[in-house]
Each structure stands twice: as C-alpha cells, then as structure tokens.
Amino acid sequence: MHGILQGRSVVRTGARISQNAILNHAPSSKQSRAHYAAKKMITIHKEVEKIRNMGISAHIDSGKTTVSERILYYTGRIEDMHEVRGKDQVGAKMDSMELERQRGITIKSAATYTDWKGTNINFIDTPGHVDFTVEVERSLRVLDGAILVLCSVGGVQSQTLTVNRQMKRYNVPCLGFINKLDRAGADPKRVLKQVREKLKHNAAFVQLPIGLESKLSGVVDLVKEQAVYFDGDNGEIVRYDAIPGNMMTEVKAYRQEMIEHISDGDEIVGNMFLEEKVPSVDDLMAGIRRSCIKRSFTPVLVGSALKNKGVQPLLDAVVDFLPNPAERVNMALMEGKEGKTDSIHLDPSRSAQKPFLGLAFKLDIGKVGQLSFVRVYQGRINRGDWVWNTRTGKKCKVNRLVRMHSDEMEDVTEVFAGDICAMTGVECASGDSFVSIPDYKVSMEPIHVPEPVISMSIKAKDATKHSDNFSKAINRFTREDPTFRVFFDPEIKETICQGMGELHLEIYAQRMEREYNTPVVLGKPKVSFRETLLAPVSFDYLHKRQSGGAGQYGRVIGALEPLSPDRNLDLAFKDETKGTNVPKNFIPAIEKGFRASCEKGSLIGAKVSGIIMRLQDGASHVVDSNEYAFINAATGAMNDCYDLGRWQVLEPIMTVEVTAPIEFQGAITAQMQRRHAVVTGSDSAGDWVSLFCEVPLNDMFGYSTEIRSATQGKGEFTMEFCRYSPCLPSTQEQLVQAYQEELEKESGEVVKKKKRN
Numbered sequence: 008m009h010g011i012l013q014g015r016s017v018v019r020t021g022a023r024i025s026q027n028a029i030l031n032h033a034p035s036s037k038q039s040r041a042h043y044a045a046k047k048m049i050t051i052h053k054e055v056e057k058i059r060n061m062g063i064s065a066h067i068d069s070g071k072t073t074v075s076e077r078i079l080y081y082t083g084r085i086e087d088m089h090e091v092r093g094k095d096q097v098g099a100k101m102d103s104m105e106l107e108r109q110r111g112i113t114i115k116s117a118a119t120y121t122d123w124k125g126t127n128i129n130f131i132d133t134p135g136h137v138d139f140t141v142e143v144e145r146s147l148r149v150l151d152g153a154i155l156v157l158c159s160v161g162g163v164q165s166q167t168l169t170v171n172r173q174m175k176r177y178n179v180p181c182l183g184f185i186n187k188l189d190r191a192g193a194d195p196k197r198v199l200k201q202v203r204e205k206l207k208h209n210a211a212f213v214q215l216p217i218g219l220e221s222k223l224s225g226v227v228d229l230v231k232e233q234a235v236y237f238d239g240d241n242g243e244i245v246r247y248d249a250i251p252g253n254m255m256t257e258v259k260a261y262r263q264e265m266i267e268h269i270s271d272g273d274e275i276v277g278n279m280f281l282e283e284k285v286p287s288v289d290d291l292m293a294g295i296r297r298s299c300i301k302r303s304f305t306p307v308l309v310g311s312a313l314k315n316k317g318v319q320p321l322l323d324a325v326v327d328f329l330p331n332p333a334e335r336v337n338m339a340l341m342e343g344k345e346g347k348t349d350s351i352h353l354d355p356s357r358s359a360q361k362p363f364l365g366l367a368f369k370l371d372i373g374k375v376g377q378l379s380f381v382r383v384y385q386g387r388i389n390r391g392d393w394v395w396n397t398r399t400g401k402k403c404k405v406n407r408l409v410r411m412h413s414d415e416m417e418d419v420t421e422v423f424a425g426d427i428c429a430m431t432g433v434e435c436a437s438g439d440s441f442v443s444i445p446d447y448k449v450s451m452e453p454i455h456v457p458e459p460v461i462s463m464s465i466k467a468k469d470a471t472k473h474s475d476n477f478s479k480a481i482n483r484f485t486r487e488d489p490t491f492r493v494f495f496d497p498e499i500k501e502t503i504c505q506g507m508g509e510l511h512l513e514i515y516a517q518r519m520e521r522e523y524n525t526p527v528v529l530g531k532p533k534v535s536f537r538e539t540l541l542a543p544v545s546f547d548y549l550h551k552r553q554s555g556g557a558g559q560y561g562r563v564i565g566a567l568e569p570l571s572p573d574r575n576l577d578l579a580f581k582d583e584t585k586g587t588n589v590p591k592n593f594i595p596a597i598e599k600g601f602r603a604s605c606e607k608g609s610l611i612g613a614k615v616s617g618i619i620m621r622l623q624d625g626a627s628h629v630v631d632s633n634e635y636a637f638i639n640a641a642t643g644a645m646n647d648c649y650d651l652g653r654w655q656v657l658e659p660i661m662t663v664e665v666t667a668p669i670e671f672q673g674a675i676t677a678q679m680q681r682r683h684a685v686v687t688g689s690d691s692a693g694d695w696v697s698l699f700c701e702v703p704l705n706d707m708f709g710y711s712t713e714i715r716s717a718t719q720g721k722g723e724f725t726m727e728f729c730r731y732s733p734c735l736p737s738t739q740e741q742l743v744q745a746y747q748e749e750l751e752k753e754s755g756e757v758v759k760k761k762k763r764n
C-alpha cells in the first residue's frame with residue numbers, strides 16, 4: 008500500500024520536474040564552453056561533509072573507465088566524451104597513457120577530482136587486470152568508499168572476488184553498479200544473486216531497470232519511487248517521471264525486499280520494521296547511508312554507462328551513501344616505549360591543530376621528477392613546508408603541491424586531512440608516511456604488496472647503445488611499481504624481471520621501447536618457485552679462521568623450523584640467546600647471513616621462504632669475532648641445514664575461471680584436467696558455462712592459444728594468484744633434475760675453460 012501511494016505522489020513531482028527538465032550538466036554545443044569554464048573553478052577547501060574519496064573497481068572490461076568518463080562529463084570536468092577503443096581514436100580521459108588507449112585497458116590507476124552538486128569527489132579509476140592488482144590495492148588503501156562495477160552479463164567474475172577481498176581488507180564501504188544493461192543477455196537479477204552468494208554482501212536493488220538490452224530506457228528509484236530518464240544527445244538531461252504502470256507490482260516487491268535488507272543492516276530501520284512502522288524516504292536514505300558505511304548493507308544501482316543511463320543517480324548515491332573522510336576511522340601506528348607500537352586514532356578535522364600525517368601511496372616518475380601521490384590523514388600541509396619521511400628520517404621540502412586530473416596537474420597552496428594530492432620534491436618509496444614534526448613518531452600501516460609469481464630474463468636488444476636508458480627505465484619502473492622487481496643473477500649472468508603475470512612484464516617491455524627508445528628482448532616466462540623446509544633441523548656451526556692476519560671467529564647454535572603453511576612466503580628470525588656467548592651487537596649480522604642464504608635454496612636455486620631461524624646459543628672470541636665472521640657462521644649453518652634438512656618446492660597456484668559456450672564444456676574440462684586443475688565449481692548462464700579451478704601456474708603456459716583453438720575462439724579465461732602450495736612430487740623431481748643439469752653444464756664449462764687456460 009505504502010509503495011503505491013508513494014508512487015502516485017511521485018507522478019506529480021515527476022510531471023512537474025519533467026516540464027522544467029533538470030540540467031545536471033549542460034554541455035549542449037552552445038552552452039558547453041561557458042559551462043565548462045565555470046565548472047573548472049572548483050572550490051577545493053570544502054568542509055569535510057562535502058568531500059568523498061572514492062574508487063571505481065571491477066573485473067576486466069566491466070566499464071570502469073567508461074563510467075569515469077561519464078562522471079567527468081556530467082560533472083563538467085571534460086567537454087566531450089570519448090570511448091575506450093572508440094572510433095575517434097582519442098580514448099578516455101582516465102586512460103592517459105598511449106599504450107592504455109591503444110590496447111583499451113587501464114594499466115595505471117588515474118586520479119582526478121570533480122564536483123557534484125557542491126560535493127567535492129576525488130576519485131581513482133583502477134585497472135581490472137589482475138597483473139596490475141597492486142594499483143587497486145594501494146588505491147583502496149587510501150579511499151573512503153568505492154563503486155564496485157559489475158557487468159550485467161558476466162556478473163561476479165574472478166577479479167571481482169579479488170577486488171572484494173581488497174575492499175574487505177581495508178574495510179572500504181561500497182556501492183554496487185550493474186553496468187551494461189543494454190547488452191544482449193543482461194540479467195541484473197542473476198548478478199545481484201551472485202553478489203549475495205559469492206561476495207557475501209547483504210545487498211539489494213535500490214533501483215530497477217526500465218526495460219533491458221535494446222529496450223533499456225531508464226531506471227526506477229525504489230527509495231523515492233520515481234522513474235528516472237536520461238534525455239538529450241548524451242543523457243545529460245535527467246528527467247524524473249511516474250513509474251511505468253506495468254512495473255508497479257515488481258517495484259512494490261523489490262522495494263519491500265530492499266527495506267528488509269536495509270533492516271538487516273541497520274538497527275533503526277530494523278526496529279521500525281519490527282514495530283511495523285512504515286519508514287519514510289528520509290528514514291530509508293539515512294538507513295542506507297549508515298549501513299553502507301558500516302558495510303552491513305550494499306545498495307545496488309543499475310544502468311549502462313555506454314548508453315548514458317544511470318550515471319547521474321550513481322553520483323547522487325556516492326554523495327548520499329558513501330562516507331566523508333570524517334566518517335571513517337583511521338588508525339596509525341605510534342612508536343611506544345621499548346620498541347612497542349600502539350594504535351592511535353587520527354583526527355580527521357580539516358585544521359592545522361594536529362600535526363600533519365600523510366601516506367605516499369603511489370609514485371609517478373616523469374618530466375617533473377618524482378610525483379608522490381599522498382593521502383592526507385591528519386592536519387594540514389602548505390606548499391614550501393618541510394616534511395619528514397618516517398621510514399628514512401629524511402627531511403624534504405614540498406616544492407609543489409598539486410591535485411591531479413588524470414595526467415594534468417593543478418597547483419594548490421595547501422591541503423588538509425581528507426584530501427588526496429600529489430607532491431614534488433619529497434623522496435620516498437610507495438607506502439612511506441610523512442609527518443610535519445620530526446619527533447612525531449607516527450606512521451600509517453604499510454600497503455599490502457603481493458609477491459610476484461612470474462619471471463623472465465630481460466635485456467636491451469642493443470646493450471651497448473641502450474644500456475643507460477635501460478637502467479633509467481628499470482630504475483623508474485621498479486620504484487613506481489613494487490610488484491615489478493629486477494635483479495641480476497650472477498650464476499646465469501642474466502638480468503631477471505619478476506612480476507604478476509605475462510601481461511605485466513610485456514607492458515613494461517613495450518613501455519621501455521616507447522618511452523625510453525630501448526627495445527628489449529624478454530626470455531621465456533618462468534614460474535617463481537619457492538623452497539621450504541618440511542621438518543625442524545638443528546645447527547651448530549663454528550666459523551673459524553685464525554691462522555695469519557686478522558682472525559675470524561663466530562659460532563651459532565640453534566634450529567631452523569618451518570612456519571605454518573599460511574606463512575609460507577615469510578622469513579622469520581628469532582634471537583633466543585641468553586647471556587653473552589653471542590654479543591648482542593652481532594645478532595643483526597647473523598640475521599643478515601641467514602636472509603642472504605635464503606636467496607637461493609639447494610633444491611632448484613629458488614628463493615627460500617616459510618622458515619624461522621631460532622638462534623639459541625653460540626660463541627665468540629674477544630679479538631677475532633666480528634660482523635663478517637658471524638655472517639659467515641650463519642651462512643655455514645644454513646649450508647648444513649640445506650644438507651641435513653628435508654626440503655620441498657612450493658609453486659604458485661592460480662584461481663582460474665574459464666568461460667565458454669556450453670557445447671565446449673567437455674573440452675575445457677578435459678583441458679583443465681590435463682593441466683592438473685582442481686575444479687572448485689561451475690556456473691551456467693544461458694548458453695554459457697563458467698568453470699572455476701585451481702591450477703599450478705607452471706601448467707598454465709600457452710593456455711590462451713589452446714582455449715582459443717578448442718572453443719572456436721569463443722572461450723576466454725582469467726586467472727589470479729591464490730597461494731603457494733607444495734608442488735606434485737613428479738614436478739619437483741623434474742625441476743630438481745633440470746637444475747642439476749644446469750649446474751653440471753655450468754661447472755663443466757668452468758672446468759673446460761680452466762683446462763684451456
């Protein structure tokens with residue numbers, strides 16, 4: 008009853024509004040320039056209630072960049088809209104890199120800010136490919152809310168699960184936006200079901216689509232009970248109208264469902280529900296806001312960014328439901344007594360009363376030098392101020408303070424808690440904290456950086472001509488991206504790069520050629536295996552050299568133990584010595600020797616992890632003990648452990664989702680089984696089937712070609728890192744044998760060279 012009455016009242020409001028069609032954004036050809044110029048002068052120093060820091064995250068190709076482009080257009084930040092991979096060859100604003108525009112994918116997250124109905128929205132468009140996952144990770148670390156974009160056909164996909172985990176890790180509230188309702192096969196109800204079942208969200212529609220696929224004409228706002236249409240050439244005129252008569256029953260049912268879900272997530276609306284009181288529109292709006300911020304309810308909106316439908320209500324929802332910076336609890340670590348750290352609450356007020364604290368979450372090294380993207384968590388900072396890096400203790404001057412608009416910079420003089428800005432002149436690594444007072448020993452928790460899983464050899468095609476540029480490029484890329492690592496392997500005399508996937512490394516190779524004029528050759532991709540210990544092993548090693556010259560003396564006694572499987576990528580060291588047999592000043596040298604020995608294991612020469620060295624005792628000499636002696640003692644102890652311990656190879660296991668027309672289900676299942684997959688589930692929608700599996704990365708090489716040929720080019724797959732697990736005994740045997748042969752070949756060559764000499 009309630010719903011229908013509300014609906015009628017909206018018919019009147021809608022009719023009134025439709026006559027005076029609201030222009031949320033008016034860049035019609037005549038007005039556009041004046042409108043754009045006026046909008047460009049955005050007030051920066053808003054009160055905290057008028058700020059939103061939000062991200063747009065999703066699985067590959069769900070439409071994040073297209074949504075961002077519409078947001079920029081409707082808020083007057085850009086004059087024209089361009090499509091990702093559009094015919095005009097311009098590309099979307101947020102995909103500013105040439106390679107992004109060419110390939111139609113987002114590689115780097117891009118930040119910008121805009122203004123919607125008086126609220127300042129800072130937002131970051133993030134990549135969808137799992138290879139660039141660190142970009143999503145660090146963006147979500149500093150944002151207060153997010154839009155989770157879902158494709159109305161694809162639904163919840165593998166990368167949606169990753170993004171969802173990342174949001175959970177940083178407790179980021181989100182709105183769901185089911186995009187691409189214009190596509191054939193669009194099924195938003197199925198997607199909502201998946202959001203509930205697979206992502207475990209207490210979610211409900213707050214909008215319903217009016218028509219689907221080619222008949223999509225607008226959306227129904229279930230809270231305010233009105234239809235919303237998007238008129239004009241680019242959907243810039245938002246027209247509110249009465250709900251179509253044929254949708255009344257559906258609207259009533261889904262509104263009731265929405266109220267029930269809000270009640271589950273919000274106490275106040277929940278009590279009204281129990282007392283059978285009818286919540287007003289304001290009650291519902293407030294309830295959605297409270298529960299969305301608490302992450303106990305996820306409002307789901309719908310639309311089609313490409314067809315310009317549903318983006319303005321999405322912006323309204325960002326303002327109405329996502330938190331302002333003061334509504335998030337931000338904690339920092341404070342150095343306490345005796346090396347202990349305490350968690351402290353940060354003050355979100357936009358004033359200079361409390362000391363400044365900012366987190367550098369991303370670096371971009373370009374023409375202006377290092378541009379450090381910083382989220383301000385407390386206090387204020389002015390251009391020209393001095394700041395201290397809490398990790399290095401270094402003091403640096405903020406030469407320039409800017410706000411980013413994709414690849415453009417706009418200078419500002421000061422920023423406050425809640426702002427996102429970029430600074431030049433400050434030296435840092437991504438994840439460093441800055442403070443304005445040197446003895447303010449407070450820093451933000453670091454950003455989670457996933458371990459690289461794949462490696463390839465890399466070299467400049469013309470090493471003599473391009474060695475300088477090659478080093479410059481490597482230096483820049485490794486500083487900007489903590490998941491891209493490069494090192495020289497002296498044994499095989501090759502430079503090795505490691506990353507999150509083949510695409511990740513290929514993109515860097517292409518960027519070297521484009522941006523540094525240095526064509527490079529990549530070797531075959533190799534999996535980054537690990538080695539770990541199966542059972543504890545004790546050590547007692549004396550390193551002694553006391554004949555002639557300065558002596559060396561150091562003895563270490565203790566045990567090497569495996570860590571629990573959930574810590575199989577960690578290395579730990581514990582000093583359990585009592586007394587002064589091993590003087591405390593030599594403990595760091597022992598740890599150094601231990602960690603250096605873990606760089607290369609004895610089975611296959613891979614990194615060693617998942618172990619703890621417990622140092623329990625040892626011995627020293629008054630004259631001959633020094634750091635070097637204890638480093639050697641630790642190395643000797645590790646060599647003994649390699650000989651005496653039982654070791655095992657670990658390999659990266661990937662979560663793989665294969666999608667193909669249903670007639671190929673048998674073929675893709677067989678393919679996966681041949682690749683030692685463990686099938687964890689399957690799902691079908693219409694004529695398509697999705698297979699979910701866990702597969703060793705080592706067995707996934709060449710799969711893109713194989714799936715294409717087995718499914719007439721129709722099948723596709725996505726994969727992402729899941730965990731490291733022990734590899735099959737047969738795989739371990741093969742790897743060990745190959746490593747032994749490699750070693751023999753090398754030592755054979757050494758012997759031959761010596762003979763020739």
Ligand SMILES: Nc1nc2c(ncn2[C@@H]2O[C@H](COP(=O)(O)OP(=O)(O)OP(=O)(O)O)[C@@H](O)[C@H]2O)c(=O)[nH]1
Pocket residue numbers: 065066067068069070071072073074090091092111112113114133134135136186187188189190310311312313314
């Ligand atoms: N039919 C339809 N296509 C859309 C819609 N939104 C985006 N697309 C298209 O989907 C493709 C991917 O869009 P993007 O905006 O690049 O998606 P993305 O999520 O940013 O992509 P990545 O960052 O590479 O993961 C492009 O070809 C878009 O034109 C939509 O609402 N309907």
